Amino acid sequence: MYAETERAGLCEFLDMQREALIEKLQGVSDEDARRAPTVSSLSLLSLVKHSAVWERRWFQVVVAGRSFAGEWPEVQPQDENAFRLTDDDTVEAVVAYYREQIAASQEILRTVDLDAPCAWPERAGNLRWVAVHMIEETARHAGHADIIRETIDSSRT
Numbered sequence: 001m002y003a004e005t006e007r008a009g010l011c012e013f014l015d016m017q018r019e020a021l022i023e024k025l026q027g028v029s030d031e032d033a034r035r036a037p038t039v040s041s042l043s044l045l046s047l048v049k050h051s052a053v054w055e056r057r058w059f060q061v062v063v064a065g066r067s068f069a070g071e072w073p074e075v076q077p078q079d080e081n082a083f084r085l086t087d088d089d090t091v092e093a094v095v096a097y098y099r100e101q102i103a104a105s106q107e108i109l110r111t112v113d114l115d116a117p118c119a120w121p122e123r124a125g126n127l128r129w130v131a132v133h134m135i136e137e138t139a140r141h142a143g144h145a146d147i148i149r150e151t152i153d154s155s156r157t
Contacts, residue, residue: 010131011109017138018102021051024145025091028152033091037151044148045094046083047141052098053082054137058130059105063112065119073120105134 003009025033025044033045060066061073114128124130149155 014135017142020142021145024149030090032152042144044145046085047145048098049094050082051141052101055101055105058134059108062120062123063118063127063130064108
């Protein structure tokens with residue numbers, strides 16, 4: 001079945017990519033989730049953490065104009081490294097944080113006009129652009145996660 005509206009299609013495709021990324025952590029230990037088994041420094045856990053951080057930024061900050069102390073734009077992305085893991089970053093904690101950000105994003109995507117100007121227009125013109133960008137970015141990271149997961153345990157789920 002096809003989505004009946006543009007908004008429904010954007011929501012559906014973005015949710016599919018989010019779940020594809022989260023799925024790569026299913027059945028993986030915290031230790032394996034932290035492994036960077038390829039020549040890059042990416043791990044499954046760092047990809048999901050990064051995705052959660054930017055999910056929050058694009059929808060809550062850029063689109064909705066919210067601000068969070070100690071986060072972008074107060075702190076520049078290159079100064080914080082959204083891929084960096086701490087001792088508190090477990091599969092359970094990072095996935096829970098990502099799901100919280102997804103829920104906030106879904107609410108914004110359901111309620112804000114797709115053509116309404118973003119709070120940060122120099123970053124994105126409107127919600128439609130942000131939704132398409134997030135589909136693209138999340139799909140890219142899900143693809144990275146496919147390779148990492150297959151390298152860790154030969155899984156092709």
